[in-house]
Amino acid sequence: MSTHTYKKFEEADSGILPDKMTIYQDCLNAFNESPVNAKRCRLLISRLLQLLAQGQTFPRTEATALFFAISKLFQHPNDSLRQAVYLAIKELSAVSDDVLMATSSIMKDVQNGSDMIKPNAIRSLTRVLDESTAFSAERLFKSAVVSKHPSISSAALVSSYHLLPVAESTVKRYANETQEAVSDLKTYPYQSGTSEHYPNSTYIAQYHALGLLYLLRKHDKVALMKLVQQFSAGNLLKNQLAQVQLVKLVGSLLQKDPQLVTQFTPLLLSWLSNKYESVQLEDAKLITSLPDRFVSPEIFASAVQTLQGLLTVPRVTTRFAAVRVLNRISMVAPEKIVVCNPELESLINDSNRNVSTYAITSLLKTGTSNNIASLIKTITNFIHEISDDFKIIIIDAVRTMALKFPEEWKSILNFLINVLKQGEGGFEFKNSIVEALFDLVQFVPQSRELAFENLCDFIEDCEYNEILVRILHILGKEGPSMKIPSLYVRHIYNRVVLENSIVRSAAVVALSKFALVKNDPTLVESIEILLRRISNDADDEVRDRATISLEFIESIKSKEGASSSAAEDLLQSKYSYDLVSLESKLSQYMSAKQESFKAPFDSSSVHRYTEDERKAIDLKRKQEQLFSALPSAGKSKRAASSSQDAEKRNGSYAGPASNEVDQDLQSTKFVEELESIEELKSLGPIINTSKEVPLTETEAEFVVSGVKHLFKNHVVLQFHITNTLTDVALDNVSVGCTMEQEDSTALQETSTIPVDRIMPSETFACYVVYEKSEEVVTEGFLNTLYFTTRELDATTHEPFAGDEGFQDEYEIDSLFLTAGDYIKGSFVGNFSACFDELPHSEVAVYNIKENISLQEVVDKLVVNTSCLTLDNTQFAPTDSNSHTLKLFGKSVLNGARVALVVRMIKSSKGIALKGEIRSDDANLCNDVVDGLI
Amino acid sequence: MAELSLYSVEAVLLLDNEGNRIYTKYYHSPHEKSDSHITKRAIDGMSSSSKQQTEYESRLFKKTHKQNSEILIFEDCLVLYKEYVDVSLYLVGSIDENELVLQQAFSAIKDSLELILATGIDKKNIIEHFDMVALAIDESIDDGIILETDPATIASRVTKPPSKDAPINIELSEKGLLSAWGFAKSKLAERLQQGL
Structure with a gap:
């Protein structure tokens, strides 16, 4: 190498890297040189590493060439060069051939x-x-x-x-x-002095x-127990990380078998006062995430105490970690961490905004109706100092609180309006406030008047079109039913005069809805006048909407007396489509061949929700958000759902129902599946589909789960069968069902649809169809899986040609058709009033001897009745022995309402339940009582 | 609680004061398909394409620049970071990991860099001693597993570049050997070329 090139090399040291190909060529040349120049080679490797660390990649052939060139450097004995060589090998081995x-x-x-x-x-x-x-x-x-x-x-x-x-x-x-x-x-x-460190x-x-x-050893529980015993003794483990790892190991043991808690209690307690904070933290995390009934209140309290101590540590990371755990506890059992409130309050002004946000959201959860007002005051002072991201998190926490304490709507509403009207904040922030207000309006009817009044004020000077349009929509939807509708008309009309065409057209639609107000003919007339004036608007969309609205109003007027005309439906619709199934139906329609366009799209096959159903779904989803309202800044949907899952896994309580959206998707999927089967086409549309119930252990050789579909005159039991064996195929798989009441005539088995073959790790569904009368029929089914096993040739994965196979059968759990399958959860604003007005009533008393928690009973009741929990009663308090659960639903057959009030008391003898059921339908009432638990 | 695993670090990043890359390393286990271990892997899709990585980095940088909060949850990962004058050091860990364990790993890298780069952590210094920085990070974290947490130990394991060019005397005394080696080497290279 000449001095000249060497010089150039040194100069490049100061700044920007030479380009990729130069380095590549230099490397190849230098590494193949003999003798090896160690200094230069290390410098070149350094360059190469820098390239790779900045995300540059080499095509496979070049990477391989480099890899071989580098491996030539093994002839040089210098350690310093060798270390760099290894680093390069590590980096390149993933992208090279023949490593x-x-x-x-x-x-x-x-x-x-x-x-x-x-x-x-x-x-x-x-x-x-x-x-x-x-x-x-x-x-x-x-x-x-x-x-x-x-x-x-x-x-x-x-x-x-x-x-x-x-x-x-x-x-x-x-x-x-x-x-x-x-x-x-x-x-x-x-x-001896090889390094200065x-x-x-x-x-x-x-x-x-x-x-x-x-x-x-992870599959060997005994060996793991032995490990824990061996390494927890004395202070054998010196390393901090190793100790944390041991805590985690115990955690994974307890997760599989919570019964072991008592055995590990002394150990868990000793870790709480470990000299390392990380061990304390991991232990507290573990204790607080164990299922409730296995952890004594004392040990839980000491875990909280440890966390409380960690809150006041000067290191940010420790505080962050501790407050994060507390925040998680606050979602499920806020009363357990009330002791930490003073520390949490002092963290509100923490320099790390993540910490303060966690602290506030935890405080909002631990808040009782007594201190909410003061808490809101603290937040009002605080919220102006933080960035929009954190503001949104706090608004979300306030929003969930509004659902939890409907009676506190006034202070919450004032807070929201206050922050809304403060000029600062971007679109997302304002939007989240408006969302929160919408929730309040929807689920706390008392707040409407004040909320609308302020929203009207807000739209006078709102700069975001999207928000304006949404507010106009809700004013149009709810305004006509308010006491003084004319008040809103003025505000809406102002928008028509002052705003751009997008807002104007939204305002026109909102205005037209006021024409339906029945008891105020002068208002209707003035709306007509306004709309006529608008139909000369400069923008064609606005004009069109005004003209159409006028047309509708005319047609309603001309048909005086006809209660529900099509025009009325179009102006103020009573239901909305299930968007997911609507989308899939439409895309199916579009993708079909040309001739299908001759027939118009049949919208009646799409599931429709009435206003109440939609609200029920919304409320349920929002109640579930109580768990997942993590101040995670990630906005991606995937992040949200996975963190929700994570929290659920970590939390001691898993909600009774999975995400309602998934549920919708699921049922849409079932509908499609069933429609594709010839035999089932004749049954008509599905009325209701139950949740999937596992009928075997998940570790079993054949994993089976069952779903019940209700049709008008039929019941279809769908069994999903998964073959978990690796070397056996199942042929002619069917499920035999026998009814528990064998002499019952209400159900007649009409057909079964078997599966021809299930290969390893495949899942197929087979069906059993029953004919049933139109009313509610409840029944238990004893199920047996029938199949022929055929061994598979390991090489071809085909059954051996001569193998006849063994006929075999396999008992699976029973599937119950209960009254709950005929009910869909529904929302009602005023539960007690509705409860009182229902004509038929039944009372049932149960005693549960098993040792289970109130929460588990609640979950079971919710699943059995498939009703919606109202008035925030879905969470049993963990500090008291009694609970009252309120449930509401509607029959899928005739729309009859069902309301339940279940009181439960836990004592040493078990749990006593008293359920009072009221309904429009006496039969349904009976059936629900029978199938309560 | 997540499956017990030693894979606790997702990535180590060094970005400059404009959010551009100086050093970035996204970890995945060498012998496992990336989707099978630690199921969450919010970072997973990202570790595959460098475009997504840079997007992630710029989002992260925007979120943390001049915020001085040391630790946060970002897109389903725990992130510890420290801003220096013109560089920022990030450690991205899995969300279920013990925060203080990650803190240990983070301080190990941070402090060992401070030991190695005697004149302070800044962009110029890092680029000049890039090999040592890369070695130090490699000695702290091995494909997602925390390898060592003592800064002095890490620093002692990082070699300095050779101070002078290779001593020539070896070459002279082993000339015969070397030429033999050279011959063997060329033969080997030929074989390999054919094999490729």
């Missing part, structure tokens, strides 16, 4: 290299090994694991961990050595060894 070629050079280093590069060599080794070659490194790994040098041992353990998925049997062979590595405390040998062993190999051991 196995480097194996022998690396292995040589693992055996004979200096202590400095041995760990790097070991860690690179895993990258070049694969399934077929892993075994050859067993001896090397084994001796490295037992090495006295901590870094070498750690490197070997971590590398084995990486290798485990492809070489479990190899790694298992040195499980004993791994176990020793946990208890073996290794320190660094004395180094003195290594200080943290015994982190314990952490790696423990992690690896867990994976090796």
Whole structure:
């Protein structure tokens, strides 16, 4: 290399990298040179790493060329160069071919290299090994694991961990050595001035060894218990991370078998006062996420106490972690963390806004109706100092609180209006406030007047079209039913005069709805005058809408007396479509062949919701948000749903129903499935579809779940069967159902639809069809799975030609057709009034002997009756022994209303239930009582 | 509680004061299909394409720049960060991980960089000593597993670049050997080329 080029090289050091190809060429040249220039090569590798770390990629052939060039540098003995070489190998091995070629050079280093590069060599080794070659490194790994040098041992353990998925049997062979590595405390040998930094062993190999051991033994509960026993004794585990890992290990044991809690209680308690905060935190996380009934209140309280202590620590991360756990608890059991309120309040002004936001949302949850007003005051002062993101989170928390304490609507409304009218804040923020107000209006009818009044004020100077349009829509929807509709007409008409065409057209639609007000003919007349004036508008959309509205109003007038005309429907619709199924139906229609366009789209096949049903679904979804209202800033839908799942898993309580949207999707899917089956086409439209019920353990050889579909004169039982065996196919699979009341004539089995073949890990559905009378029929079905097993040829995955197979049967759980299957949850604004006016009533008393919590009873009731819980009664209080549950629903057959009030008291003898059921339909009333629990 | 796993770090990033990349490393286990371990993996789709990565980084940077909050939850991951004059160091961890464990890993990287880059952490210094920075991060976290948390240990394991060019005397005494090696090498290269 000439001095000239070398010079150029040095200069480039100062700033921007030379381009990719230059580096590539330089690398190839320099690495192939002989003798190797160590300094230059390391510099080039550094460049290369920089390129890769900035996301540049090389095509596979070039990467491979580089990889080989680099492996030539093994001839140079310099440790410093070698370390860089290993780093480059690690980076390139993922994108190069034939990485196995480097194996022998690396292995040589693992055996004979200096202590400095041995760990790097070991860690690179895993990258070049694969399934077929892993075994050859067993001896090397084994001796490295037992090495006295901590870094070498750690490197070997971590590398084995990486290798485990492809070489479990190899790694298992040195499980004993791994176990020793946990208890073996290794320190660094004395180094004589090779580096200016003195290594200080943290015994982190314990952490790696423990992690690896867990994976090796994770299916063996006894072995894991033994591990915990062995390593929790004394202070064998020096490493902080290893201790945290042990807590997690206990956590995973308890998750599988919560009964073990009592056994581990002393251990859990001792960890709470561990000298490491991380251990305290992990332990508190674990305790507070265990199912309620297994954790004594004392230990829970001490966990909360530990968290409380962590709140006042100067380190932000600790505070953040602690307040995050508390926030999670506040979603399910706010009363348990009330003790932390003083600390939480002092965190409101924390410098980390995440911490303060968590603190506030927790406080909002722990708030009782007594201190809400003062809390709102604190927030009002605070909210102007933070960024929009956090404001939105807080508004959301306030919004859920509004649903929880409907009686506090006044202070909440004032707060919302206050922040709404403060000029600052972007679109998203304002939109979330308006959302919150809409919720309030929808579910707390008392607040309407004041809320609308202020919304009217707000639209006078709102700069966002989208929000304006939404407000106009809700004014149009709800305004006509208010006391003084004319008040809103003025505000809406102002928009027509002052705003742009988008807002104007929305205002026209809103105005037209006021023409339906029955008892005020002068108002109707003036609306007509206004609309006539608008029909000369400059914008054609506005003109069109005004003209159409006028036309509708005319036609309603001319048909004086006719109660519900089509025009009226169009002006103020009483129902909305199920958008998901509407979309799929429409796309089906569009994708069909040309001739189908001859027939108009049949909208009657799309499921429609009435106003009440829509509200019921909304409320249910919002109640569930109480759990998932995480101040997670991520807005992606995927993030939201996964965090919700995570919280549910972590929380001690899983809601009774999954997301309603999913439910809708699910039923739409079923409808499509059923329609595609010839035999079922004649049954007519589905009236109701139940939730999927598991009928076997999820670990069983055949996993079966059942769904009940109601038709007008039929019931269809759908069984989903999954074959979890790997080498057996199931032929002629069917389900035989026998009714519990064998002499019953209400149901007649008409047909079964079997499945021809289920291959391993496939799922198919088979059906059993019953004819039934039109009224409510309840029945239990005893089910047996019938099938023929045929073994599969491992090579072709086809059954052996001559194999006749074995006829076999398999008992699965019973499926019950209950009164709940005839009911759909519904919303009613004033529950008690509605309850009182229903004519038929039944009372039932139950005693439950099993030791289960009130919450579980509530969940069961909600599932059994498929009603909607109202007045925020879906959560049983954890600090009291009694609870009153309010449920409301409607029959899917005739729309009869059903209202339930269930009082329950928990005592040492079990749970006593008293359910009072009222309904429009006496028969339904009886059936519900019978099927309550 | 998530499945017990040592894979706790999703990514380590060094961005400059405009949110551009200096060092970025998204971790995934070398031998597992990325979707099978740790199910959540919000970052997962991202680790595949560099365009998504840079988008993620700029969102993250926007969110954290001049906020000084040290830790936050960002798009379903825990993020610890520290802003220096013209660089920011980020550690992205899985959301179920113990915050304080991640804090340990984060401080390990941060403090070891401080030890290595004696004149302070800034963009110029990092680029000049890029090999050492990369080595230090590699010694702290190995494909998502926290490897070491003691800054001095990490720093001691990072070698400096060779101070002078390779000593020439070795070359002279082993000339015969070297030429033999050279021959073998060219033969090997030929074979490989054929194999490719």
